[in-house]
């Protein structure tokens with residue numbers, strides 16, 4: 001049991017995923033029980049290879065194994081290769097040969113089967129992403145049928161072994177040296193059948209249901225982030241565990257704010273006297289409140305002022321980002337007589353500028369504010 005997994009597969013410790021998969025495939029083909037009937041040693045080697053592959057074939061488990069050895073990959077319930085590996089094995093051979101290869105008894109399909117993991121794309125506003133929210137969603141999913149309590153039987157009777165396949169769930173045909181197994185047609189590979197099928201779920205034990213679920217969206221989420229709700233996917237079959245529900249975040253674009261990581265970019269209107277004299281101005285923030293921005297005297301139109309800590313919260317609990325406010329001097333489109341007179345006088349006093357008075361180009365500013373460079 002405690003043999004080194006790399007030695008079992010005959011690969012270097014630095015082998016890549018492809019080499020590991022190839023090595024396992026070779027061993028699995030050689031020691032496969034159907035090809036070595038009655039050979040207990042081959043079966044033992046086959047199991048060891050499967051166990052080693054269950055760990056080394058999984059990046060996360062492999063990393064734990066590299067760091068902690070066997071202790072690192074043994075969960076509370078012991079090595080979990082029984083359910084997973086056998087599924088994996090037929091997948092590998094299936095993808096290799098294009099059909100299912102049986103191995104003494106269809107362990108894969110007749111036992112409990114885990115429900116599928118479902119994905120749900122959740123569209124939220126930037127405001128919701130900013131403050132965090134609890135959102136109710138409607139999830140269509142196959143859940144345990146309430147009429148038959150998941151037994152699939154109207155009288156809730158236990159399933160009985162399928163007579164066509166003898167409870168194996170597969171019927172086998174020999175093709176040269178390989179035994180090719182196909183799912184049994186009578187029991188659909190389950191190995192057992194329901195005598196009096198439930199009329200609500202047709203005997204499956206699950207029925208399509210539309211259920212409302214609450215999703216707690218943490219503050220700071222961004223498009224593409226995933227929340228995993230354990231056990232909220234489809235119900236399992238024959239006592240198997242439910243799959244998970246993966247909620248994929250999709251944060252809508254905002255009219256006034258552009259997001260870049262935790263930083264937010266916005267434009268703030270200001271009058272010429274305000275930027276010339278300096279002063280403070282109220283800036284709208286994402287959550288609908290306002291915050292005071294100090295404008296230094298001589299601020300130019302297009303200049304970006306930073307409001308630290310006023311950007312998006314960090315979903316990991318880090319520091320919130322920066323709100324970058326681009327000052328936009330707004331020229332009045334219509335003037336009263338009084339304003340016109342005052343501006344005429346001001347114009348005489350100030351005159352027209354000779355240059356832009358600013359060595360940093362507009363493009364540089366745009367780049368540094370939007371993309372955080374420079």
Ligand SMILES: [Zn+2]
Nearest residue numbers: 145148198201
């Ligand atoms: Zn039912």
Ligand SMILES: [Zn+2]
Nearest residue numbers: 162165184187
């Ligand atoms: Zn059958």
